[in-house]
Amino acid sequence: MSDSEIEERINPNILITGTPGTGKTTLSRLVAESTDLAYINVGDLVKERGLHQGFDQEFQSYILDDDKVVDELEDALSKGGNIVDFHSCEVFPERWFDLVLVLRTDNTLLYDRLENRGYSQKKITENIDCEIFQVILEEAKESYPLEIVVELPSNSWQDMESNASRIREWVKNWKERKNGR
Numbered sequence: 001m002s003d004s005e006i007e008e009r010i011n012p013n014i015l016i017t018g019t020p021g022t023g024k025t026t027l028s029r030l031v032a033e034s035t036d037l038a039y040i041n042v043g044d045l046v047k048e049r050g051l052h053q054g055f056d057q058e059f060q061s062y063i064l065d066d067d068k069v070v071d072e073l074e075d076a077l078s079k080g081g082n083i084v085d086f087h088s089c090e091v092f093p094e095r096w097f098d099l100v101l102v103l104r105t106d107n108t109l110l111y112d113r114l115e116n117r118g119y120s121q122k123k124i125t126e127n128i129d130c131e132i133f134q135v136i137l138e139e140a141k142e143s144y145p146l147e148i149v150v151e152l153p154s155n156s157w158q159d160m161e162s163n164a165s166r167i168r169e170w171v172k173n174w175k176e177r178k179n180g181r
């Protein structure tokens with residue numbers, strides 16, 4: 001896609017990413033309810049539409065088919081106006097997003113959330129390590145321009161509320177800047 005096509009987007013695309021359990025789905029839904037952004041849960045789409053190359057028993061997760069994922073989302077993302085929820089971000093083209101948010105949660109809180117979900121010890125450890133080593137934050141910084149990557153704390157409901165209002169404000173400003181109103 002050329003730069004001129006990107007400029008035609010009149011609504012922004014936001015990616016909400018982070019380690020499993022950091023609150024991506026809760027926050028994305030909250031924002032989608034109070035803006036005109038459409039909510040896309042990529043993990044659900046991968047399962048429902050078979051955008052994978054099978055299930056990895058060892059890691060207990062689907063092996064993503066990157067091309068299928070990008071093809072599936074291309075039309076919606078080219079148009080703009082989406083809030084995309086996924087625990088990884090390197091698969092998506094850089095040109096899709098105007099803002100990339102990486103949710104962060106303290107280890108002990110994240111541990112409890114994952115345990116409450118009934119995750120195996122192996123899966124909990126894997127995800128806690130992912131959070132400690134800032135894997136998703138580094139991935140985001142490598143995949144997108146640094147100025148659009150923002151880390152947001154997601155430890156409490158107060159954080160959730162303030163993140164939602166920050167995003168709503170950002171969307172409003174983006175539209176005003178873009179559309180001159």
Ligand SMILES: Nc1ncnc2c1ncn2[C@@H]1O[C@H](COP(=O)(O)OP(=O)(O)OP(=O)(O)O)[C@@H](O)[C@H]1O
Binds near residue numbers: 019022087156158160
């Ligand atoms: N900021 C927060 N404060 C307190 N609890 C939270 C917060 N964010 C999420 N939670 C709780 O943590 C759990 C996980 O949240 P959620 O399902 O939104 O995470 P997720 O990032 O979408 O996870 P996954 O990647 O596995 O889909 C839920 O029970 C949710 O209520």
Ligand SMILES: [Mg+2]
Binds near residue numbers: 024025026085
């Ligand atoms: Mg989720």
